[in-house]
Amino acid sequence: MDFTLSAEQQMFAHTATTLFGNTCTPAHWRTMMQHDRAFDPDRWAQIAATGFTAMLVPESAGGLGLGEVDFALIAQAAGYVALPEPLVESAGIAAPMLAELAPDHALLRDPAAIIAIAPAANPVVASADVAGAFLLEKDGHAFLATPDTIALTPAQSIDPLRRVFRIGWDPAAAQDLGPADWTRATDRAAVFAAAQGMGLAQRAVDLAVAYAKDRQQFGKPIGSYQAVKHHLASAQTAIEFARPVMLAAAATVAQGDIYARARASHARIVALEAADQAARAAIQVHGAMGYSWEVDVHLLLKRALALTGCWGTPAFHRARIAARLFTRPAGPDQTFAKEQSVA
Amino acid sequence: MDLSYTPKQQAFRAEVRHWLEAHVPADPLEHYDASRAGFEAHRAWEATLKSGDWGMVTWPKDYGGRGLDLIEWLIFEEEYYRAGAPGRVNQNGIFLLGPTLMEFGTPAQKQRFLPPMASGEEIWAQAWSEPQAGSDLAGVRATAVRDGDDYVLSGHKIWSSRAVFADWAFGLFREPGSERHKGMSLIFFKLDAPGVTRTPIRKINGHVGFAEIVLEDVRVPAFNRLGDEGQGWHICMATAGFERGLMLRSPARYQVAAASLAGMWQARRNSADPLLEADVVRAFMNAEAYALNIYQTASRLSAGAKIGAEASTNKIFWSEMDIHLHQTALAILGADAELVPEPGTLRRGDHDWLDDYIFALAGPIYAGSNEIQRNIIAERMLGLPR
Ligand SMILES: Cc1cc2nc3c(=O)[nH]c(=O)nc-3n(C[C@H](O)[C@H](O)[C@H](O)COP(=O)(O)OP(=O)(O)OC[C@H]3O[C@@H](n4cnc5c(N)ncnc54)[C@H](O)[C@@H]3O)c2cc1C
Numbered sequence: 001m002d003f004t005l006s007a008e009q010q011m012f013a014h015t016a017t018t019l020f021g022n023t024c025t026p027a028h029w030r031t032m033m034q035h036d037r038a039f040d041p042d043r044w045a046q047i048a049a050t051g052f053t054a055m056l057v058p059e060s061a062g063g064l065g066l067g068e069v070d071f072a073l074i075a076q077a078a079g080y081v082a083l084p085e086p087l088v089e090s091a092g093i094a095a096p097m098l099a100e101l102a103p104d105h106a107l108l109r110d111p112a113a114i115i116a117i118a119p120a121a122n123p124v125v126a127s128a129d130v131a132g133a134f135l136l137e138k139d140g141h142a143f144l145a146t147p148d149t150i151a152l153t154p155a156q157s158i159d160p161l162r163r164v165f166r167i168g169w170d171p172a173a174a175q176d177l178g179p180a181d182w183t184r185a186t187d188r189a190a191v192f193a194a195a196q197g198m199g200l201a202q203r204a205v206d207l208a209v210a211y212a213k214d215r216q217q218f219g220k221p222i223g224s225y226q227a228v229k230h231h232l233a234s235a236q237t238a239i240e241f242a243r244p245v246m247l248a249a250a251a252t253v254a255q256g257d258i259y260a261r262a263r264a265s266h267a268r269i270v271a272l273e274a275a276d277q278a279a280r281a282a283i284q285v286h287g288a289m290g291y292s293w294e295v296d297v298h299l300l301l302k303r304a305l306a307l308t309g310c311w312g313t314p315a316f317h318r319a320r321i322a323a324r325l326f327t328r329p330a331g332p333d334q335t336f337a338k339e340q341s342v343a
Numbered sequence: 344m345d346l347s348y349t350p351k352q353q354a355f356r357a358e359v360r361h362w363l364e365a366h367v368p369a370d371p372l373e374h375y376d377a378s379r380a381g382f383e384a385h386r387a388w389e390a391t392l393k394s395g396d397w398g399m400v401t402w403p404k405d406y407g408g409r410g411l412d413l414i415e416w417l418i419f420e421e422e423y424y425r426a427g428a429p430g431r432v433n434q435n436g437i438f439l440l441g442p443t444l445m446e447f448g449t450p451a452q453k454q455r456f457l458p459p460m461a462s463g464e465e466i467w468a469q470a471w472s473e474p475q476a477g478s479d480l481a482g483v484r485a486t487a488v489r490d491g492d493d494y495v496l497s498g499h500k501i502w503s504s505r506a507v508f509a510d511w512a513f514g515l516f517r518e519p520g521s522e523r524h525k526g527m528s529l530i531f532f533k534l535d536a537p538g539v540t541r542t543p544i545r546k547i548n549g550h551v552g553f554a555e556i557v558l559e560d561v562r563v564p565a566f567n568r569l570g571d572e573g574q575g576w577h578i579c580m581a582t583a584g585f586e587r588g589l590m591l592r593s594p595a596r597y598q599v600a601a602a603s604l605a606g607m608w609q610a611r612r613n614s615a616d617p618l619l620e621a622d623v624v625r626a627f628m629n630a631e632a633y634a635l636n637i638y639q640t641a642s643r644l645s646a647g648a649k650i651g652a653e654a655s656t657n658k659i660f661w662s663e664m665d666i667h668l669h670q671t672a673l674a675i676l677g678a679d680a681e682l683v684p685e686p687g688t689l690r691r692g693d694h695d696w697l698d699d700y701i702f703a704l705a706g707p708i709y710a711g712s713n714e715i716q717r718n719i720i721a722e723r724m725l726g727l728p729r
Binding site: 233241332 | 724
């Protein structure tokens with residue numbers, strides 16, 4: 001039993017934090033929004049060069065063969081900067097699925113490839129305009145399609161740094177990769193949404209703390225008032241009790257059982273709630289500034305809102321936890337339970 | 344990161360389970376705050392625990408423990424709560440003063456105080472709060488005057504849990520004339536010493552769960568001072584860290600309650616408000632989240648880290664979770680919620696949801712109120728100005 005991160009994990013996360021922090025600055029968000037863009041090819045090239053896109057692809061399929069905990073730390077750093085690029089969808093969810101179904105596929109050997117993924121639950125596909133391939137769910141199968149066979153209709157997300165599209169496609173024009181583990185994809189999506197939520201939440205608290213130290217009213221920094229302090233302390237508390245769930249969920253995705261599913265869902269629910277709580281607290285602490293387009297906190301709120309709806313609603317995820325709670329033993333000796341394999 | 348138990352840890356769990364199955368009393372003991380008899384029954388249980396060397400498993404063998412690590416302590420606690428074993432009457436000793444003694448005590452002090460603490464021969468109360476010094480603990484007025492090799496203690500303490508029946512107290516006293524955080528010392532005194540008067544105070548559940556303590560020229564040897572003279576505040580904050588951060592409320596307590604709640608929900612769901620299922624699931628999630636957080640903290644501490652201000656987030660989380668869980672239980676009970684269980688009807692492992700709810704309401708007050716914890720988080724974790 002060891003719940004600490006390894007030195008390599010911390011180093012990878014540090015690389016991500018630095019890369020994202022240097023390139024995905026508030027000024028850069030603003031430039032992208034001005035030009036109505038949600039994809040920066042230069043940053044994507046750098047992301048591909050660091051190996052983040054190959055992390056969840058096994059070595060036998062040309063990847064780095066790392067695990068969900070490793071990638072979750074990258075997703076958390078991506079959340080902290082509300083990264084516009086589809087790193088999580090492509091590298092965190094689509095690539096490992098493709099590697100399971102078609103380990104020899106050339107896309108897996110191209111670190112810059114963007115694979116869009118369209119589970120039946122999602123009404124829209126993120127970053128479909130820059131995707132080099134699509135993984136599509138139909139009747140439990142995964143279909144692989146090239147962009148020229150997909151009809152894209154832009155939809156407008158409330159999140160200005162997220163491009164979403166309704167898609168039309170014809171299974172006859174796509175390659176049927178056979179039955180696919182969409183549940184596993186949902187688990188990964190849940191864990192990495194949770195990781196992004198942790199990043200979003202911490203960013204919101206950090207922005208609000210910085211503002212509260214600076215902004216003066218009644219002759220004092222507003223951060224010296226308890227009502228302000230307590231909003232932020234409550235948000236930080238929510239973060240502290242979502243993060244270990246997220247990490248544990250990442251560590252158990254591979255288990256693939258009812259316990260792993262419940263934990264992934266738990267992580268997703270509480271992490272996105274923490275992000276929402278922190279973002280709303282940050283808006284409140286900023287006063288009218290927080291309600292203005294020019295101040296960045298709304299971007300965090302909107303990303304959290306967007307993530308909350310896709311890959312299963314909170315009610316869907318709560319039902320997965322209920323299934324675990326009501327059909328398996330619960331209690332203090334069951335925290336790290338696994339399904340016993342039937343011999 | 345490896346979230347599975349080693350074979351050694353699994354064997355340890357089996358050993359604890361086996362021992363508890365053979366020893367935990369079949370019927371619940373009378374509450375330790377309810378009467379002298381209930382208190383003494385719990386003391387006897389502590390002696391039984393000690394007979395199996397289970398008093399405090401993390402302490403070194405020389406001091407009555409087993410020299411185990413924090414993960415093993417968590418496993419012990421998990422089995423302990425699973426077994427429905429009696430509450431720990433000496434929790435102020437073993438969970439608060441014990442770890443503090445381990446860190447700040449001299450070898451002679453450890454040898455003198457820890458073994459009888461582990462065995463329940465000496466049961467401890469915490470005497471910090473005063474009528475004028477609650478949240479603002481640095482306002483304590485009780486004094487310790489040095490007289491040769493002794494201290495002479497005077498003052499007025501209040502809200503001291505278990506002090507009605509306990510043997511010893513660890514109190515916070517100041518050098519006369521000193522101010523605020525300076526000049527304080529942590530000093531032990533016997534609750535039946537000449538000059539000590541204790542008056543029981545009834546809690547809202549009717550039990551005499553805490554006491555007011557008046558000290559008039561109580562003489563104790565300087566040996567009873569923990570740490571250096573004037574270091575009392577620093578030591579108290581370390582104790583408070585153990586209290587809030589890890590030891591006082593082990594996750595198993597809430598996991599057992601959340602599992603029982605799920606069972607009660609399944610038995611009564613047909614007659615209960617369907618919306619409550621979300622709360623039942625939430626209670627389970629909270630208990631799991633708390634457990635995972637504590638496992639993470641235990642791993643970090645084992646790797647050499649120290650408990651910091653994040654301990655304050657724990658205190659908020661467990662106290663709020665406890666209230667939510669018990670409110671949910673009462674909501675499921677519906678019209679039956681107000682009914683106090685008939686005496687003698689609760690069996691081992693049964694929950695007295697009503698009494699536990701009333702107890703949960705104290706959570707946001709003791710061990711530093713949640714308002715104070717939020718101040719600490721904001722100022723020390725987030726760096727907001729005072
Ligand atoms: C069940 C129980 C067991 C206890 N056991 C012990 C024990 O064994 N030993 C012991 O020494 N003490 C014990 N206490 C006392 C406990 O530590 C104090 O109650 C606590 O520190 C609060 O102090 P107070 O009651 O004087 O409240 P006050 O300090 O008077 O506070 C009253 C209210 O004002 C709020 N408040 C105070 N100051 C601030 C501030 N700066 N900012 C915001 N809000 C503030 C508080 O949060 C609280 O809501 C126990 C209390 C309870 C309820």
